[in-house]
Amino acid sequence: MKKMKKIGPVDTLSLVDKVELRLMQYFKENNLKPGDPISREIDLSESLGVSRTVVREALLRLRTLGFIESKKHRGMIFKEPDIINNFERILDPTLLGANTLKSLFELRLILEMGMADFLFEYKTKEDLEELENIVRTEEETSYDKTVFSLDKEIAFHGKLYQISKNTTLQRFQDLLLPVFEYLYQQEEFKNNGTYAYSSGKFVTHRMLLDNLKVGTPETFRNAMRRHLEPHFDRIFNSK
Amino acid sequence: MKKMKKIGPVDTLSLVDKVELRLMQYFKENNLKPGDPISREIDLSESLGVSRTVVREALLRLRTLGFIESKKHRGMIFKEPDIINNFERILDPTLLGANTLKSLFELRLILEMGMADFLFEYKTKEDLEELENIVRTEEETSYDKTVFSLDKEIAFHGKLYQISKNTTLQRFQDLLLPVFEYLYQQEEFKNNGTYAYSSGKFVTHRMLLDNLKVGTPETFRNAMRRHLEPHFDRIFNSK
Numbered sequence A, B: 001m002k003k004m005k006k007i008g009p010v011d012t013l014s015l016v017d018k019v020e021l022r023l024m025q026y027f028k029e030n031n032l033k034p035g036d037p038i039s040r041e042i043d044l045s046e047s048l049g050v051s052r053t054v055v056r057e058a059l060l061r062l063r064t065l066g067f068i069e070s071k072k073h074r075g076m077i078f079k080e081p082d083i084i085n086n087f088e089r090i091l092d093p094t095l096l097g098a099n100t101l102k103s104l105f106e107l108r109l110i111l112e113m114g115m116a117d118f119l120f121e122y123k124t125k126e127d128l129e130e131l132e133n134i135v136r137t138e139e140e141t142s143y144d145k146t147v148f149s150l151d152k153e154i155a156f157h158g159k160l161y162q163i164s165k166n167t168t169l170q171r172f173q174d175l176l177l178p179v180f181e182y183l184y185q186q187e188e189f190k191n192n193g194t195y196a197y198s199s200g201k202f203v204t205h206r207m208l209l210d211n212l213k214v215g216t217p218e219t220f221r222n223a224m225r226r227h228l229e230p231h232f233d234r235i236f237n238s239k
Helices: A015-029 A041-048 A052-065 A085-090 A098-114 A116-122 A125-141 A150-163 A167-184 A205-214 A217-227 A229-237 B015-029 B041-048 B052-065 B085-090 B098-114 B116-122 B125-141 B150-163 B167-184 B205-214 B217-227 B229-237
Strands: A068-071 A075-078 B068-071 B075-078
Touching: A015 A041, A015 A052, A041 A052, A052 A068, A052 B052, A098 A167, A098 A217, A098 A229, A098 B098, A098 B116, A098 B167, A116 A150, A116 A217, A116 B098, A125 A150, A125 A205, A150 A167, A150 A205, A167 B098, A205 A217, A217 A229, A217 B217, B015 B041, B015 B052, B041 B052, B052 B068, B098 B167, B098 B217, B098 B229, B116 B150, B116 B217, B125 B150, B125 B205, B150 B167, B150 B205, B205 B217, B217 B229
Parallel strands: none
Antiparallel strands: A068 A075, B068 B075
């Protein structure tokens, strides 16, 4: 009996998928740098042996992802995609599911727990003064220290992200803000903005700031952990 | 003299930009859920009063971002975008600039420093056994403990990300792997894979594992900080 070759899986990529992948490969092989010109649609169509409609659709995708820009009178050029930009366009809390939102909130806790070394490495006198002002304003306007205020939370923590000097992190924080605002409007936070903290050991923004002034990354992490205690509690208890 | 109104800025959004934004707004207003049908291109074109070409391009963008899926014989449906997917398509280290790569590498350090509480909350007996196997294999095959091995690094740290149970984090790690592989091939790491660790206090994977078994998130974070010492050194010294 004739030995049969195994039947392999059918290639399910669409023609546009293939052209998209092929173009990316072509950019890499040619080591394109931002600003380098890209062949015209009609030329690509001829080289690739596919219709202009297919090429156009693939180019549109790459443009949406940020690899291509069209310049007036200059045609298309290659560019380095902005890694946060696409993220930004889809991070709309009202369109994301509960699991995704939870996962993003956890990510925020992880980032704030993990950034201490960068804060101590890059903090300046001016940064500490700015934090001092944020905390003082907060103290002057808060009668009840256990009431949660989103604005003050954002002012203080946003400044910390800024001190980290990591731009990806900062922009990630910026675009997560609507997610947090959305979450804080839910359940536990709905109760007139009041959140009953779980223990007397709660660390305030003032204590975090003092720690950043005279402590170490190690002591700061422990203080931040206590500061975030209500959020950790909420996540680990809702399992 | 006739009081003139100030001249306002010209709206620089293209027609496609506007249709894209309008469609997103329309999805939200109608509180669309994954699987809900979306009007046909021709109907949208009529309702919006723009050409089918413009509608098609806006729809293509939303499809690229993951908000729309075309189903055979069912037309277009709405879906929840996969927040990591777009990221994945652009995170090609050979196409990213040096600053972006540095920023992503720092982000990895921040994530690993920050995930301790999740590891202690979710670790299981099976997880610890799996880590035990990874570490044992590593010990059996490493003659010189100071030689850096990317494979072993990935096996161990990848498992930690998995224990965190945060899917966004896990997938983020998966897609950052090529970035790390790329970075490890550069400069310091090029020297035959050898990396001279900066001090005798270096914490091994074995010590991290022991810590995860009997320690606390606090002791684990301190151990992880020492484990990552060479990377922190490299980043803070290259300023």
